Amino acid sequence: MKNKYSIFSIIKNAFSYNENWQRAWRDPEPKKEYDAIIIGGGGHGLATAFYLAKKHNMTNIAVVEKGWIGGGNTGRNTTIIRSNYLWDASAGLYDHALKIWEGLSQELNYNVMFSQRGVMNLAHNLQDVRDLKRRTHANRLNGIDAVWLNTEEVKKFCPIINTSPDIRYPVLGGTLQRRAGTARHDAVAWGYARGADAMGVDIIQNCEVKGIKRNGDSVEGVETTKGFIKTKKIGVVAAGHSSVIANMVDLKLPLESKPLQALVSEPVKPIIDTVVMSNAVHAYVSQSDKGELVIGAGTDAYVSYTQRGSHDVVEGTLKAILELYPIFSRMKMLRQWGGIVDICPDASPIISKTHIKGLYFNCGWGTGGFKATPGSGDLFAHTIANDEPHKLNADFNINRFVSGDLVDEHGAAAVAH
Amino acid sequence: MTRNLRTANSKFIDQTSRISFKFDGKKLYGFKGDTLASALLANNIHLVGRSFKYHRPRGIMACGSEEPNAIVQVGNDASMTEPNTRATEIELYEGLEASSQNCWPSVNFDIGAINNFFSPLIPAAFYYKTFMWPSNFWKLYEYFIRKSAGLGKSPTEPDKDIYDHRYLHCDVLIVGGGISGIIAAKIAAKNNLNTVLIDDKNILGGTTLFQENECFKVNNSYSNEWLKNEIENLKSLENLTIKTRTSLAAYHSYNYLLARENLTDHLDINEKKDKIRQRLWKIRAKKVIIATGAMERPLIFNNNDRPGVILSSSIKKYIDYYGVKCGQKVSLFTNNDSAYETAISLNNSGVNVNSVVDIRDKANSLIVKQAEKLGIKIHWKSSVVNTSGYKKINSIEIMKLSDDGTTVFGKKIKEECDCLGISGGWTPRVHLFTQSGGKLKFRDEDNVFLPDKSGLDQISIGSCNGDFELDQIIKNSVRLTKKIFKN
Amino acid sequence: MFLINCPYCGERDQSEFSAGGEAHIVRPKQPTELSDDQWAEFLFMRKNIKGVQFERWNHAHGCRKWFNMVRDTSNDKIYAVYKMGEKPPTK
Numbered sequence: 001m002k003n004k005y006s007i008f009s010i011i012k013n014a015f016s017y018n019e020n021w022q023r024a025w026r027d028p029e030p031k032k033e034y035d036a037i038i039i040g041g042g043g044h045g046l047a048t049a050f051y052l053a054k055k056h057n058m059t060n061i062a063v064v065e066k067g068w069i070g071g072g073n074t075g076r077n078t079t080i081i082r083s084n085y086l087w088d089a090s091a092g093l094y095d096h097a098l099k100i101w102e103g104l105s106q107e108l109n110y111n112v113m114f115s116q117r118g119v120m121n122l123a124h125n126l127q128d129v130r131d132l133k134r135r136t137h138a139n140r141l142n143g144i145d146a147v148w149l150n151t152e153e154v155k156k157f158c159p160i161i162n163t164s165p166d167i168r169y170p171v172l173g174g175t176l177q178r179r180a181g182t183a184r185h186d187a188v189a190w191g192y193a194r195g196a197d198a199m200g201v202d203i204i205q206n207c208e209v210k211g212i213k214r215n216g217d218s219v220e221g222v223e224t225t226k227g228f229i230k231t232k233k234i235g236v237v238a239a240g241h242s243s244v245i246a247n248m249v250d251l252k253l254p255l256e257s258k259p260l261q262a263l264v265s266e267p268v269k270p271i272i273d274t275v276v277m278s279n280a281v282h283a284y285v286s287q288s289d290k291g292e293l294v295i296g297a298g299t300d301a302y303v304s305y306t307q308r309g310s311h312d313v314v315e316g317t318l319k320a321i322l323e324l325y326p327i328f329s330r331m332k333m334l335r336q337w338g339g340i341v342d343i344c345p346d347a348s349p350i351i352s353k354t355h356i357k358g359l360y361f362n363c364g365w366g367t368g369g370f371k372a373t374p375g376s377g378d379l380f381a382h383t384i385a386n387d388e389p390h391k392l393n394a395d396f397n398i399n400r401f402v403s404g405d406l407v408d409e410h411g412a413a414a415v416a417h
Numbered sequence: 418m419t420r421n422l423r424t425a426n427s428k429f430i431d432q433t434s435r436i437s438f439k440f441d442g443k444k445l446y447g448f449k450g451d452t453l454a455s456a457l458l459a460n461n462i463h464l465v466g467r468s469f470k471y472h473r474p475r476g477i478m479a480c481g482s483e484e485p486n487a488i489v490q491v492g493n494d495a496s497m498t499e500p501n502t503r504a505t506e507i508e509l510y511e512g513l514e515a516s517s518q519n520c521w522p523s524v525n526f527d528i529g530a531i532n533n534f535f536s537p538l539i540p541a542a543f544y545y546k547t548f549m550w551p552s553n554f555w556k557l558y559e560y561f562i563r564k565s566a567g568l569g570k571s572p573t574e575p576d577k578d579i580y581d582h583r584y585l586h587c588d589v590l591i592v593g594g595g596i597s598g599i600i601a602a603k604i605a606a607k608n609n610l611n612t613v614l615i616d617d618k619n620i621l622g623g624t625t626l627f628q629e630n631e632c633f634k635v636n637n638s639y640s641n642e643w644l645k646n647e648i649e650n651l652k653s654l655e656n657l658t659i660k661t662r663t664s665l666a667a668y669h670s671y672n673y674l675l676a677r678e679n680l681t682d683h684l685d686i687n688e689k690k691d692k693i694r695q696r697l698w699k700i701r702a703k704k705v706i707i708a709t710g711a712m713e714r715p716l717i718f719n720n721n722d723r724p725g726v727i728l729s730s731s732i733k734k735y736i737d738y739y740g741v742k743c744g745q746k747v748s749l750f751t752n753n754d755s756a757y758e759t760a761i762s763l764n765n766s767g768v769n770v771n772s773v774v775d776i777r778d779k780a781n782s783l784i785v786k787q788a789e790k791l792g793i794k795i796h797w798k799s800s801v802v803n804t805s806g807y808k809k810i811n812s813i814e815i816m817k818l819s820d821d822g823t824t825v826f827g828k829k830i831k832e833e834c835d836c837l838g839i840s841g842g843w844t845p846r847v848h849l850f851t852q853s854g855g856k857l858k859f860r861d862e863d864n865v866f867l868p869d870k871s872g873l874d875q876i877s878i879g880s881c882n883g884d885f886e887l888d889q890i891i892k893n894s895v896r897l898t899k900k901i902f903k904n
Numbered sequence: 905m906f907l908i909n910c911p912y913c914g915e916r917d918q919s920e921f922s923a924g925g926e927a928h929i930v931r932p933k934q935p936t937e938l939s940d941d942q943w944a945e946f947l948f949m950r951k952n953i954k955g956v957q958f959e960r961w962n963h964a965h966g967c968r969k970w971f972n973m974v975r976d977t978s979n980d981k982i983y984a985v986y987k988m989g990e991k992p993p994t995k
């Protein structure tokens with residue numbers, strides 16, 4: 001049993017010089033066989049394992065991670081969480097996640113610092129205004145909170161934005177989802193890992209999947225850097241590396257993997273307490289609890305697995321940031337990095353069975369899957385346990401690219417995030 | 418200014434031109450050539466900030482870009498203020514105003530310091546373990562957490578300064594104008610290659626500039642004299658461009674690099690007007706030579722973070738370069754020879770060196786013998802185990818180390834001091850190399866990471882490549898530079 | 905930020921170019937005769953290789969011509985560029 005984190009556990013441990021804290025999760029060697037194996041120890045993979053154990057009683061399972069947990073896009077993202085997507089299917093999916101976020105710290109007994117300080121999307125031209133208003137209406141029909149703000153209201157909500165009419169992309173208004181916000185990305189991976197581990201899930205780090213063994217139409221196990229592990233069910237949650245794993249079984253996915261960049265400034269005292277995004281100029285900014293400005297840039301237009309990205313992309317973003325927030329000109333950037341995102345042609349994810357029995361894919365989250373982490377894990381666990389999708393992810397199967405039932409969310413997926 | 422903290426023989430300070438500046442609202446004086454850090458030290462101000470979480474007092478610890486503590490807010494104009502600036506990198510100018518950060522109401526009396534008292538209750542990662550009850554209270558908790566986080570303050574009005582960017586293409590880019598970079602620049606430029614040499618300081622020369630001791634000689638002259646001469650000779654090389662006050666900020670693939678040149682930050686407040694403040698150089702170089710040197714490591718012991726605990730080589734730079742005494746009664750703690758250079762410099766400038774605490778059994782190098790000859794006391798095979806003094810160190814405790822070096826024993830010796838120099842050896846600055854995608858290897862003898870494999874047309878030379886002895890640095894810099902031009 | 909050797913203009917900065925995805929995916933002559941699976945394969949499915957990949961690029965801010973490139977997507981190293989219609993190099 002895991003010791004519970006509470007104010008009392010903190011006081012108790014203070015008396016023993018904080019030397020007796022229990023390990024948050026074990027570091028086991030892989031067993032010979034599991035009932036299911038999750039490939040990828042990011043937020044989505046760990047959440048999948050957590051809900052498989054918690055809701056479907058599958059505790060003889062393992063998460064195999066080639067590096068360290070949360071070291072992929074989970075640890076590299078800008079943590080924006082919102083559910084104001086256009087189509088009904090997406091609204092269902094993302095709002096399901098948002099509802100879990102609202103009680104996640106308590107569910108995990110781990111503070112993921114989910115902070116509902118609102119996300120605002122700016123409109124800079126007439127078409128932006130029309131698109132965003134349409135989306136606001138669609139959101140409301142789906143019971144998702146969304147409001148339209150005019151320029152003065154935007155300025156009032158976030159006073160540091162430059163709303164002067166003579167800038168290159170003047171602010172003509174914006175939408176606001178107040179229930180939206182941010183969370184602490186690492187804590188999400190760690191909290192799910194700790195919770196899953198407590199129920200018996202093996203989390204195996206430094207273990208890369210190198211091949212998938214098949215017998216005819218079904219899977220038999222995975223070849224890893226720690227040897228062969230037998231299993232009948234494999235859930236792949238490898239984000240930018242999904243195609244690499246699909247190629248192991250000659251499966252082609254509708255994905256392209258591209259570097260997406262973000263950067264943070266040095267920490268300063270609170271200056272912006274909401275999240276502001278802008279499609280037209282392709283930039284967004286928020287401020288972390290530590291004080292850093294968190295800024296998201298765009299993707300490079302080519303496939304690359306290098307986790308770095310080009311300078312001109314970041315430069316373009318910072319130009320836009322400085323036009324909207326000229327007060328940030330003297331701030332210094334502290335870190336800049338890239339993550340490899342798996343982009344689907346319709347900017348919506350895939351949570352799906354495949355034609356190979358026992359092989360499931362959860363991918364295509366591209367630039368915006370962090371917000372869906374709890375919901376994605378929950379629905380993927382359901383899909384794996386029942387060999388059948390939940391009604392909330394039925395529309396997100398791979399076959400939509402054959403049938404043509406795409407869920408085009410390019411507008412709401414917005415500036416890459 | 419406290420007169421007796423300046424020595425008369427500061428080589429790089431113009432003691433005839435006095436500059437006035439303000440720190441935390443108080444008017445102080447320094448000289449042309451000072452950094453904010455050296456001027457503060459000359460005014461006997463060590464306490465300049467508070468730590469991020471526990472609000473422990475923080476003093477100046479280093480002398481350059483490696484400074485972790487002395488991070489200040491420059492200016493208080495709503496549009497021109499700049500947060501999180503290293504005092505060790507700010508060149509003093511007439512009218513400079515700076516203030517300490519992350520403290521309230523003042524750096525001397527900081528309410529947040531109560532966190533230090535409660536520190537056992539806020540261990541690493543405590544946020545994740547608490548603030549979950551009642552569940553809808555996080556908003557409130559977060560408000561206070563956010564307020565106490567962050568260091569400096571963002572400007573609140575648009576920047577009035579002008580900035581610029583330019584492209585630069587060259588055959589060879591040399592990063593770092595210390596001894597190895599200067600050797601490489603000479604070879605490259607003489608090879609008819611279009612060469613650019615950049616350094617983030619306002620003058621070239623690096624660490625060797627302070628090395629004036631008969632233990633370190635090149636062609637029969639002191640290494641610093643020899644180097645000054647070499648720098649003088651660089652000026653006649655036509656295809657060499659030298660850029661000082663220019664820091665390399667990014668190393669992308671295909672030898673694409675970004676550098677920031679500071680054009681006006683060092684000028685007097687009324688000379689800055691209408692000039693371009695900074696320029697971003699976008700550099701594409703056929704070959705890159707990294708010569709960024711090494712930085713001194715601190716040592717680990719209880720309360721090693723008090724104001725007045727300073728890297729030993731920095732103490733030496735402050736005394737030799739700026740003519741500033743970091744203390745009047747200095748103790749030194751080391752695991753290598755470098756601290757003895759500091760001891761000798763201090764001694765030569767009339768500063769009282771209490772003792773050198775050395776974890777080694779004994780050392781017989783020339784420099785150690787020199788120190789012994791000067792009568793400097795050495796505690797061999799001993800360790801500093803604790804320090805005291807809240808806002809400034811006032812004493813240290815020394816104990817003997819066991820034979821295997823893993824424990825201490827015997828009586829604690831208490832030694833009064835107002836400054837402790839520490840030297841834990843040297844760490845090559847491999848940051849640029851790794852940022853370019855290079856992989857490192859580990860050298861067991863002295864526990865350092867060194868550049869290993871890289872996919873780019875580049876080399877590392879000098880101390881950033883693990884050479885620490887003068888003759889080695891010169892020999893290998895020449896050899897490696899010549900080699901990279903062959904292919 | 906790599907350097908690309910445009911087969912028409914020579915070596916230029918990557919920011920002058922735009923990427924056009926995987927190369928040598930031939931547009932079917934009679935799309936109407938394809939099954940949905942085949943059409944999806946042509947339209948959407950990609951190898952998305954980590955390693956040596958053949959791709960199309962356009963010198964958008966230069967000669968505006970399309971050409972092909974062989975690049976290792978795991979380290980962005982470019983092995984070859986060749987014109988449209990030319991045979992891809994074999995190693």
Ligand SMILES: Cc1cc2nc3c(=O)[nH]c(=O)nc-3n(C[C@H](O)[C@H](O)[C@H](O)COP(=O)(O)OP(=O)(O)OC[C@H]3O[C@@H](n4cnc5c(N)ncnc54)[C@H](O)[C@@H]3O)c2cc1C
Pocket residue numbers: 039040041042043044045064065066067068069070071072073074075076077078079080081207208209210237238239240241245260261262296337338339340341365366367368369370371372416417
């Ligand atoms: C810069 C940036 C900003 C972003 N901003 C936002 C945002 O603001 N809001 C938002 O909602 N989303 C954002 N995203 C997207 C979001 O980060 C991702 O969609 C989400 O985190 C994906 O989670 P994951 O668990 O699927 O992937 P990851 O966290 O990447 O986990 C996948 C794991 O699989 C492992 N793996 C891969 N191959 C193998 C193998 N062969 N064997 C074993 N393990 C393997 C990897 O090492 C990795 O740890 C951003 C992404 C980036 C890069």
Ligand SMILES: [Zn+2]
Pocket residue numbers: 910911912913914963966967968969
């Ligand atoms: Zn061209």
